[in-house]
Amino acid sequence: MNSIIQIKGLTQVFSNSGNDETIIHQLNCEFSKNEITAIVGPSGSGKSTLLSLIGSLEKPTSGTITFDDMDLNKLKNAELSSFRFEEIGFVFQQFHLLPSLSVFENVMAPFLTKKVGFGKNERVKEVIQQVGLEHKSRALPSQLSGGQQQRIAIARAIVNRPSWILADEPTGNLDSTNSELIFDLLVDLHETQRCGLIFVTHDLNLARRAHRIIHMQDGRIVEDKKGERVC
Numbered sequence: 702m703n704s705i706i707q708i709k710g711l712t713q714v715f716s717n718s719g720n721d722e723t724i725i726h727q728l729n730c731e732f733s734k735n736e737i738t739a740i741v742g743p744s745g746s747g748k749s750t751l752l753s754l755i756g757s758l759e760k761p762t763s764g765t766i767t768f769d770d771m772d773l774n775k776l777k778n779a780e781l782s783s784f785r786f787e788e789i790g791f792v793f794q795q796f797h798l799l800p801s802l803s804v805f806e807n808v809m810a811p812f813l814t815k816k817v818g819f820g821k822n823e824r825v826k827e828v829i830q831q832v833g834l835e836h837k838s839r840a841l842p843s844q845l846s847g848g849q850q851q852r853i854a855i856a857r858a859i860v861n862r863p864s865w866i867l868a869d870e871p872t873g874n875l876d877s878t879n880s881e882l883i884f885d886l887l888v889d890l891h892e893t894q895r896c897g898l899i900f901v902t903h904d905l906n907l908a909r910r911a912h913r914i915i916h917m918q919d920g921r922i923v924e925d926k927k928g929e930r931v932c
């Protein structure tokens with residue numbers, strides 16, 4: 702399920718020191734699960750805000766975001782939380798791993814308050830293996846390299862088999878070799894697990910390798926073009 706995201710008239714206004722600032726302007730857009738979409742644009746253009754709105758981490762000031770026929774505006778908070786758990790895997794530039802938990806425990810974390818119909822331990826082991834870090838299961842995040850930490854953050858994002866991976870500058874803290882490895886891992890997940898993939902990046906070389914590149918400026922989409930990847 703969840704093969705299309707439809708965005709209509711999306712507007713986000715933030716209040717900064719009493720002044721209202723429109724960060725996303727009446728944005729209309731559609732995302733397909735079959736495509737890898739890169740979002741690029743200058744700092745402050747609203748890329749992270751858009752990703753947070755799509756992933757329901759924030760509520761829009763106005764406009765709608767619909768996953769197939771499910772309108773996020775119509776979900777109550779508890780339903781939104783379930784929606785995020787079931788459908789969305791977030792990956793962030795700063796990894797956001799819990800420093801006092803082991804690799805295994807970090808990947809298990811999304812399951813802590815949730816019931817699922819499969820063995821949690823087996824699933825956690827499986828995804829850690831999938832990202833190639835089974836030998837680091839007992840390590841703490843501080844004992845991993847940046848690239849390894851991001852692999853674990855990706856394992857945590859996909860542990861519940863989300864329909865979509867939303868990645869905000871997933872390679873922003875990594876050197877070029879690790880950036881390549883992380884990008885290849887995300888592409889592999891898109892292809893093998895059929896996860897929709899939307900990622901924000903400042904790296905135009907990576908953006909070019911998507912199916913589609915959306916260029917944002919001042920809270921608007923100013924360009925929407927094909928990347929080099931073909932479906």
Ligand SMILES: Nc1ncnc2c1ncn2[C@@H]1O[C@H](COP(=O)(O)OP(=O)(O)OP(=O)(O)O)[C@@H](O)[C@H]1O
Pocket residue numbers: 715716717724742743744745746747748749750751
């Ligand atoms: N919660 C918030 N409250 C007030 N203003 C915010 C909030 N979140 C973002 N902004 C403002 O919205 C604008 C867009 O921010 P956003 O983080 O979406 O930009 P970005 O394109 O991701 O930039 P970068 O490339 O630097 O990450 C910025 O001016 C920022 O200060």
Ligand SMILES: [Mg+2]
Pocket residue numbers: 748749750869
């Ligand atoms: Mg950002």
